[in-house]
Amino acid sequence: MTTSLFRKCAPVVALMGLGLTACQPDLEDDFTPSAGTADFSRYIAVGNSLTAGYSDGGLYLEGQLSSYPNLLAGQFRAAGGGDFVQPLFQTGQENGSGYLRLTGIVNGSPVTAPVTTNLALRAGATAARPLYTKYTEPVNNLAVPNIRLSDIETAGFGNTQTSPSNALTFNSYFERITPDGNNQTYLARVAASNPTFFTNWLGNNDVLGFATAGGAANSLTPTATFTDKNNKVIDALTANGAKGLVATIPNVTNIPFFTTVGPAFKTTLTAANVPGLVIQTGAALGGPASGNRKQITTADIRDASGNGRQLFTLISSPFLTLLNQRSGRAWRYVYSQSGQPAAGFPLFLAAYGIDTTATFGTSAGNPIPSLFVLDDVEQGQVLTATTAFNAAITAKANEKGLAIFDANTFFTRVAASGIVTNGVTNNANFITGNLFSLDGVHPTPRGYAIVANEMISAINAKYGSNISQVNPNDYRGVKFPQ
Amino acid sequence: MNFKFLLLAGGTLLSSTAASAGGYQVTLAGQKNNGMGGVGVGLSLDQAAMFYNPGALAMVKDRGVQLGVNATLARNAFVAEGGSQQRQLRNSTVTPFNLYAGFGPAEGKFRAGIAVYTPFGSKLQYANGWEGRTSLTDITLESIYVQPTFSYAITDQLSIGAGLMILAYGSVNLQRDIPLPDSFGHIELDGKAENKVGYNAGIFFKPSDKLSVGISYRSKIDAQVKDGDVTFTNVSPSFASRFEATKFGATLPLPATTSIGIGIMPNENLTIGLDANFVEWSKYRVLRFDFDKQVNGNTFSESKRFYQDALTFRVGGQYKLTSGLTVRAGGSYDMTPVKDGYVTPETPDNDRISGTLGASYSFGKFGVDLSSQFVSIQKRTQTQQDLLNNGTTDRIAGTYKTNIVIPGLGLNYNF
Numbered sequence: 001m002t003t004s005l006f007r008k009c010a011p012v013v014a015l016m017g018l019g020l021t022a023c024q025p026d027l028e029d030d031f032t033p034s035a036g037t038a039d040f041s042r043y044i045a046v047g048n049s050l051t052a053g054y055s056d057g058g059l060y061l062e063g064q065l066s067s068y069p070n071l072l073a074g075q076f077r078a079a080g081g082g083d084f085v086q087p088l089f090q091t092g093q094e095n096g097s098g099y100l101r102l103t104g105i106v107n108g109s110p111v112t113a114p115v116t117t118n119l120a121l122r123a124g125a126t127a128a129r130p131l132y133t134k135y136t137e138p139v140n141n142l143a144v145p146n147i148r149l150s151d152i153e154t155a156g157f158g159n160t161q162t163s164p165s166n167a168l169t170f171n172s173y174f175e176r177i178t179p180d181g182n183n184q185t186y187l188a189r190v191a192a193s194n195p196t197f198f199t200n201w202l203g204n205n206d207v208l209g210f211a212t213a214g215g216a217a218n219s220l221t222p223t224a225t226f227t228d229k230n231n232k233v234i235d236a237l238t239a240n241g242a243k244g245l246v247a248t249i250p251n252v253t254n255i256p257f258f259t260t261v262g263p264a265f266k267t268t269l270t271a272a273n274v275p276g277l278v279i280q281t282g283a284a285l286g287g288p289a290s291g292n293r294k295q296i297t298t299a300d301i302r303d304a305s306g307n308g309r310q311l312f313t314l315i316s317s318p319f320l321t322l323l324n325q326r327s328g329r330a331w332r333y334v335y336s337q338s339g340q341p342a343a344g345f346p347l348f349l350a351a352y353g354i355d356t357t358a359t360f361g362t363s364a365g366n367p368i369p370s371l372f373v374l375d376d377v378e379q380g381q382v383l384t385a386t387t388a389f390n391a392a393i394t395a396k397a398n399e400k401g402l403a404i405f406d407a408n409t410f411f412t413r414v415a416a417s418g419i420v421t422n423g424v425t426n427n428a429n430f431i432t433g434n435l436f437s438l439d440g441v442h443p444t445p446r447g448y449a450i451v452a453n454e455m456i457s458a459i460n461a462k463y464g465s466n467i468s469q470v471n472p473n474d475y476r477g478v479k480f481p482q
Numbered sequence: 483m484n485f486k487f488l489l490l491a492g493g494t495l496l497s498s499t500a501a502s503a504g505g506y507q508v509t510l511a512g513q514k515n516n517g518m519g520g521v522g523v524g525l526s527l528d529q530a531a532m533f534y535n536p537g538a539l540a541m542v543k544d545r546g547v548q549l550g551v552n553a554t555l556a557r558n559a560f561v562a563e564g565g566s567q568q569r570q571l572r573n574s575t576v577t578p579f580n581l582y583a584g585f586g587p588a589e590g591k592f593r594a595g596i597a598v599y600t601p602f603g604s605k606l607q608y609a610n611g612w613e614g615r616t617s618l619t620d621i622t623l624e625s626i627y628v629q630p631t632f633s634y635a636i637t638d639q640l641s642i643g644a645g646l647m648i649l650a651y652g653s654v655n656l657q658r659d660i661p662l663p664d665s666f667g668h669i670e671l672d673g674k675a676e677n678k679v680g681y682n683a684g685i686f687f688k689p690s691d692k693l694s695v696g697i698s699y700r701s702k703i704d705a706q707v708k709d710g711d712v713t714f715t716n717v718s719p720s721f722a723s724r725f726e727a728t729k730f731g732a733t734l735p736l737p738a739t740t741s742i743g744i745g746i747m748p749n750e751n752l753t754i755g756l757d758a759n760f761v762e763w764s765k766y767r768v769l770r771f772d773f774d775k776q777v778n779g780n781t782f783s784e785s786k787r788f789y790q791d792a793l794t795f796r797v798g799g800q801y802k803l804t805s806g807l808t809v810r811a812g813g814s815y816d817m818t819p820v821k822d823g824y825v826t827p828e829t830p831d832n833d834r835i836s837g838t839l840g841a842s843y844s845f846g847k848f849g850v851d852l853s854s855q856f857v858s859i860q861k862r863t864q865t866q867q868d869l870l871n872n873g874t875t876d877r878i879a880g881t882y883k884t885n886i887v888i889p890g891l892g893l894n895y896n897f
Contacts, residue, residue: 025883028568422616468567473615
């Protein structure tokens with residue numbers, strides 16, 4: 001017998017006819033989802049790679065499906081939420097932009113390899129300018145990887161037709177969801193989306209690009225510009241009275257991209273009695289006497305306990321073993337990242353006064369490239385910008401009465417003490433921490449699920465809604481080779 | 483009565499869903515008592531006195547044998563913190579039992595007997611994929627005590643008794659899922675407890691036909707598992723080298739219980755009992771498993787319990803309607819030993835309120851006892867903040883509610 005009446009109230013005691021029943025207790029009525037003062041019928045997500053579901057250094061179908069907006073929309077559904085359309089990569093092209101996968105752990109070090117099959121590249125794509133299979137149906141998730149808040153009023157941001165004149169501002173991901181020949185700005189696209197509820201998490205790339213380049217490339221957006229653009233996007237979203245949530249920008253120096261390499265490197269240097277290093281800092285041209293060289297002591301490298309200040313980026317890892325060798329490999333790598341013709345390499349070395357016959361990392365002639373180190377001064381610049389940007393985000397949200405997910409506070413806490421989800425421990429460690437993907441910057445599906453839950457808490461608190469959370473443990477951390 | 487036969491019977495019948503006493507204690511020892519709120523310490527109803535108060539056995543005039551079986555039908559609901567999806571147990575019915583045989587001279591001052599009962603037990607099977615899967619998926623905890631008992635009436639009003647309480651059978655099977663970065667493995671711990679001996683003793687005083695009082699004590703036994711089996715399943719090859727253990731050891735305290743009871747007999751047909759039990763649960767501090775090899779980098783696991791001593795209050799009565807038919811009713815209030823922030827899926831516990839009904843019919847020397855209990859374990863919520871505050875994040879935040887219905891059937895034969 002499997003009827004629900006039997007399930008709920010298995011009659012007992014035929015023996016005695018006492019009428020007692022083994023009633024299934026019911027708690028669901030205590031937790032019925034509701035929308036409160038919000039209206040989730042048309043939810044629009046605005047943001048960058050974090051909002052798109054970018055993970056493992058790429059955007060691919062699995063990451064899209066576990067993007068926090070998709071998870072939120074799934075939970076909103078029980079409280080009147082409508083359909084939520086994302087520009088998903090289709091089967092056969094499910095690996096999207098390509099991404100990193102873990103192929104093994106060798107001597108305790110992770111080995112990754114790029115996934116290059118089933119990509120969503122279309123004719124005309126180049127490494128410098130990938131073009132993805134178009135998705136021009138209306139979408140609810142307007143996220144565009146790599147977009148900075150400073151880009152939202154750039155015309156032709158998603159139009160190949162004017163290339164190469166817009167080569168420096170062109171964004172392949174926005175182009176993907178924009179009809180051909182359309183010069184619409186991101187802000188205009190957002191303004192036309194007409195949400196009843198929105199999330200907005202823009203601005204990370206206004207500091208992140210500078211930070212992940214070790215201060216060697218990409219500028220920090222001026223605070224005045226940031227504030228202006230942020231106000232414009234929020235005004236556009238709330239023009240028709242929509243409610244929503246905004247997220248602050250985490251202090252990027254807590255992510256594994258910056259915290260993984262340094263501690264091990266410091267241990268190695270200490271064991272070898274290496275007192276310190278010479279690094280290049282900033283992006284300015286010039287040789288050893290120009291002021292772009294900097295001495296750092298081994299003791300000043302930040303370790304796992306938080307002692308020391310200097311941060312080494314994840315991409316520095318393969319090159320640090322060359323320390324004290326007469327090697328130009330690091331510089332060849334740095335130059336290759338510029339996308340310039342190989343013939344220009346000697347000029348590049350000359351412009352920075354690099355002598356590859358000098359010892360790497362221990363002489364002013366062959367310092368550790370700026371790209372590999374976010375030094376204390378640069379961290380100060382990042383922190384100052386982050387604080388100013390978050391002040392702008394928070395002020396505007398309060399002005400409009402919006403919910404706020406303070407991602408900065410949250411990720412700082414996670415970095416310090418981890419987060420337990422239904423009995424499972426997670427932290428900000430690379431690979432083993434469950435929260436950060438193989439790029440060391442973007443979350444795993446588990447990480448995105450936790451972000452969604454934090455947003456739900458903020459939404460419920462602000463709008464008196466009762467949106468239930470997802471179980472983060474249903475979503476994976478880093479995928480291991482089978 | 484054949485001792486070995488008793489144990490074999492136990493092997494098949496045994497086990498009980500955490501039933502009508504806090505924690506994993508089960509108080510389903512006599513079918514007549516079950517119908518009247520579980521009272522019995524201050525009464526001398528029948529051979530089940532060996533459990534409730536061995537001191538009262540000498541006052542039980544009849545010699546006889548009785549066998550009782552219960553079916554515990556537990557229904558549990560759980561909603562995780564922040565969630566709205568209700569989880570329910572994969573329902574299972576289990577059958578704790580009891581058996582008593584009392585002997586002695588018709589007019590003598592003593593009675594001897596043997597009792598077999600299941601004082602502790604638990605069986606819970608959680609829904610597949612539920613939020614607390616890494617704390618627990620399934621638990622089966624079983625115990626059988628065999629108690630040879632002797633009771634002596636010092637005067638017509640005062641009797642004493644004691645029994646050797648042998649943990650004749652004990653077993654634990656505990657299963658949970660192991661969180662891996664991209665999947666879930668599964669671990670099963672399965673072990674048998676070593677035989678151990680404790681004691682049960684009591685004093686019974688009946689100053690008048692209308693009043694009796696009793697006090698009894700059951701000692702603590704530490705159920706100890708050595709060389710239990712550890713089995714891993716679903717651990718993907720990438721992680722297999724981290725799960726090497728094959729054996730475990732653990733100790734679970736089966737705590738001492740002190741009880742006092744009063745019996746009031748206003749007239750020949752009416753009997754009322756009041757009991758209070760005090761269980762020394764505070765002995766249960768941690769649940770520790772020691773492994774022979776590493777389990778994900780550790781050779782042991784330890785989880786805080788920090789139980790507190792708990793009281794149970796019981797009231798019940800019986801009324802003899804006709805020479806053959808007796809009816810019963812009762813209830814109890816059982817304070818949980820589990821503190822806020824320490825609730826685990828093994829014992830999703832809270833204060834319990836029980837109501838009972840029962841009836842007996844006797845056909846000369848032969849009798850049938852029926853009982854039914856309804857136990858409501860109160861709704862209990864613990865938050866993630868509670869868990870963080872207590873350092874008990876190895877379990878899960880959410881709200882539990884459990885109802886249990888326990889019908890019981892007993893047969894007795896007096897000689």
